[in-house]
Structures are given as C-alpha cells and as structure tokens.
Amino acid sequence: DADVTQTPRNRITKTGKRIMLECSQTKGHDRMYWYRQDPGLGLRLIYYSFDVKDINKGEISDGYSVSRQAQAKFSLSLESAIPNQTALYFCATGAPVGAGNEQFFGPGTRLTVL
C-alpha cells in the first residue's frame, strides 16, 4: 500500500463550491505539507504542519484552509473555489529534522474549477 494517499484523485467542481482534499499517511511522520502545481511550473507550498497542533501558512495560502485531524491526516479546503485554483495538488510528509530534507509525496489530486 502507498505511504501517502490522496482522495479524490480527480475532481471537477464549479465556482463558489466548497471542496475538501484529503491526505493520509502511514509513514509516521509529524510533518505534512500541501503543494499546488500549475502546468510547466514547480510546486508551490500552500500550508504545512509540524505536528497536530501546529499549522503554518506557506507561500500561497490565500483562498485555502487546512485541518490536521490526526498525525496521519491533513486536509486541504477551498472555501469557495475559483477557476484559477485549477491545478494539481500534492500532499507530502517530511522526514524528521536531522534526517535530511526528504519529503514523500502522494499521487496528487487533479482539481478543475469551472
């Protein structure tokens, strides 16, 4: 089974709708991240969490919110989706500090906002 799973894998929605993307991990890592990727570009950090009680904004957090329900679960919400949020979204976990910068990515969620 995959270490980092994301649901749904694909989603088409309409402008103004609330959308939740879910991420689960079995790696036992405290650190979790949400990124978005637009065509031809690198990944941009939306939010990150170092443990269940810690939530931090990333580079592009406007229009998004997150919830860390447990060590293994980190959800990303779009409160009112807009077309420029159409992108590929990745969840990742991070190895502990001192174990390098390795992050482990999920398979991604392709979101289309019409």
Next chain:
Amino acid sequence: LAKTTQPISMDSYEGQEVNITCSHNNIATNDYITWYQQFPSQGPRFIIQGYKTKVTNEVASLFIPADRKSSTLSLPRVSLSDTAVYYCLVGTGEYGNKLVFGAGTILRVKS
C-alpha cells in the same frame, strides 16, 4: 532559502551519462542540496542529497565543489524511463523541510 538556477531542458540518448548542473550562489552554511525527480502527473520523488564533495547512491551521483555554489547531478547510462523533470533544491531541515521548487530541468531521453 537559497534560489537555484537550472537549465530549462536537456536532451540525451539511451545509454549516455547525463549531467545536470544547478547554480546556488547564495547557499547558506547549513544548507543541504537535494534533487527530486518528477514524472508527469506524479508527485516528486527524492533522488539524492549532499552537503559537500561527492555522494553516490544506487541511482545517481551528486558532485559538489568546495565553494558549494553549484552542484551537478549525474545519471549514469540513462534509459527512456529517466525522462522526467529534475528539481534542484537548497535548504536545511532546521527550517522544517520547507522546500522551494523552481521550474526544474526537463530531461528527454531518446532512443
């Protein structure tokens, strides 16, 4: 976090060695250099990480000169399946693994 500069794209043929160089002139003392690989519609995958000199694992080598202002990822004898985007990242785990991805280098391997 230090900014990196990589070539936008590279072409190679099967069986050749491929070297992708990354510039990071503002690298900090505590920064590590990490490379990720990404296939279309998949999440990035860790390839290799180093701090100085040379690091080698089962898939790649990483060469870092003494001044650490650049690094070179070396892929030996590439195959078609190595066609992907390769990202060079510079940062330190002390900042919570906050990775900054640039546009990366598109490597196309031809037969």
